[in-house]
Amino acid sequence: MHQGKVIKAAGGFFTVLDQEGRKYLCRARGALKRGSKTLIVGDEVMFQPLGETASGAEGEGIVEKLLPRTNSLPRPTVANVDQVVVVMSLKNPDCDWQMISRITVLAEKEALPVLVCLNKTDLITPENIQQLSSRLKPFPYPVIFTSALSGSGTAALKEYLAGCCSALAGPSGVGKSTLLNSIQPGLSLQTGEVSEKIGRGRHTTRQATLLSLDQGGSVVDTPGFSRLDFKNISPQELADYFPELETLRGRCGFRDCLHLNEPNCVVHKETGLTVNPLRYEHYKTFMQELHQQ
Ligand SMILES: Nc1nc2c(ncn2[C@@H]2O[C@H](COP(=O)(O)OP(=O)(O)OP(=O)(O)O)[C@@H](O)[C@H]2O)c(=O)[nH]1
Ligand SMILES: [Mg+2]
Ligand SMILES: [Zn+2]
Known part of the structure; x- marks a missing residue:
């Protein structure tokens, strides 16, 4: 088997680039077509080339295995x-x-x-x-x-x-x-x-x-998108994903402060100073969305 990287995914076909720079148009084994295992661009995979390929030509193959992702x-x-x-x-x-x-x-x-x-x-x-x-x-x-x-x-x-x-x-x-x-x-x-x-x-x-x-x-x-919803993010962790709020962690009056209307909130004091007011508005909007989910 060869190792390669998925560089394109369209209509059930995956273009896989191997370590020697050869491209293979691949189908995937059944289990790699469903759920979180669906192959996406950037995935490292093990694949089986089908038959001999003339040098320089694009080959065909079957993706057998998805290697662990560092992120997605x-x-x-x-x-x-x-x-x-x-x-x-x-x-x-x-x-x-x-x-x-x-x-x-x-x-x-x-x-x-x-x-x-x-x-x-x-x-x-x-x-x-x-x-x-x-x-x-x-x-x-x-x-x-x-x-x-x-x-x-x-x-x-x-x-x-x-x-x-x-x-x-x-x-x-x-x-x-x-x-x-x-x-x-x-x-x-x-x-x-x-x-x-x-x-x-x-x-x-x-x-x-x-x-x-x-x-x-x-x-x-990548294709452009106009909507982006949050999934698998809890209200408590949202501030972790705003670096300027993350650095203030532990300095509010309440340990579990969500930086909304709590008294002695350091984020309130820092808005306009180290926290950009526009970013704080986004934080509040996202928080509202997370609470409605
Ligand atoms: N005036 C101006 N027009 C630009 C500039 N960059 C891109 N465009 C134009 O904006 C339009 C869209 O550009 P694309 O590169 O297709 O945009 P995209 O972000 O790839 O869009 P999608 O592929 O649909 O996600 C084209 O008509 C470009 O010529 C720029 O710096 N100035
Ligand atoms: Mg484009
Ligand atoms: Zn706070």
């Missing part, structure tokens, strides 16, 4: 990544700040580092960017401003992607695929116009695909 995200659906790059456009479509926090909560749950990439800077004025930068102080994650169109900031993104495996995450139409094309033109990923009527992307990227970068490292281009 429900959305975008990927496994075994080293970091998450949240991509959002500043305009067309408008930036969804709450969605950024939703994605970071899921990344934190998997203990994954996060980078926030704010794209399409060419559509707003330098003054707007300045205002945004000051609104993002403090902010618990590194932020880079890019324009895939002008190329501004893309070198910084390229540097972040070097040497590790990143998953891009964000709504449709924010420029995930366009950014990757600008970093590595040979990828020739399909991109799509944002609908003028509804102001949203058209879901151009249909499947997550793991792409190798010439500079070393890899990146998973």
Whole structure:
């Protein structure tokens, strides 16, 4: 049997890249098609090639076994990544700040580092960017401003992607695929116009695909999403996934303070200081959602 990595999953077929760089189009054994065992992009697997394959050609095979995952995200659906790059456009479509926090909560749950990439800077004025930068102080994650169109900031993104495996995450139409094309033109990923009527992307990227970068490292281009619900997160653990709240742990009046309306809550005192008011709003919104579940 050979070991390989699932780089694409579509319609019951899995493209598996082996350690020598050969690709195999595989079906999976029955047990690997159901429940938490369903194969996803990034999975390490053992597979059996079917017959001989001429050198250079793509082979076929059967995936026999899923190897343990170091992490996995429900959305975008990927496994075994080293970091998450949240991509959002500043305009067309408008930036969804709450969605950024939703994605970071899921990344934190998997203990994954996060980078926030704010794209399409060419559509707003330098003054707007300045205002945004000051609104993002403090902010618990590194932020880079890019324009895939002008190329501004893309070198910084390229540097972040070097040497590790990143998953891009964000709504449709924010420029995930366009950014990757600008970093590595040979990828020739399909991109799509944002609908003028509804102001949203058209879901151009249909499947997550793991792409190798010439500079070393890899990146998973993913389909955009507009909704992200929390599953398997309890109200008590939510603050663990907000690093700026996590560092304040144990300093509130009540040991089990949820940082809502409790007296002597240090998070209340820190909001506007070390805690960004926008992030605290997101925390309260998510807390409400978790209580309704
Ligand atoms: N003005 C401007 N347009 C951009 C920029 N980046 C991407 N676009 C445009 O935004 C549209 C959507 O880009 P895509 O790369 O397809 O977006 P995506 O995030 O991959 O979307 P999905 O694959 O649907 O999730 C395209 O028309 C791009 O040309 C940018 O920096 N500035
Ligand atoms: Mg895309
Ligand atoms: Zn508190």
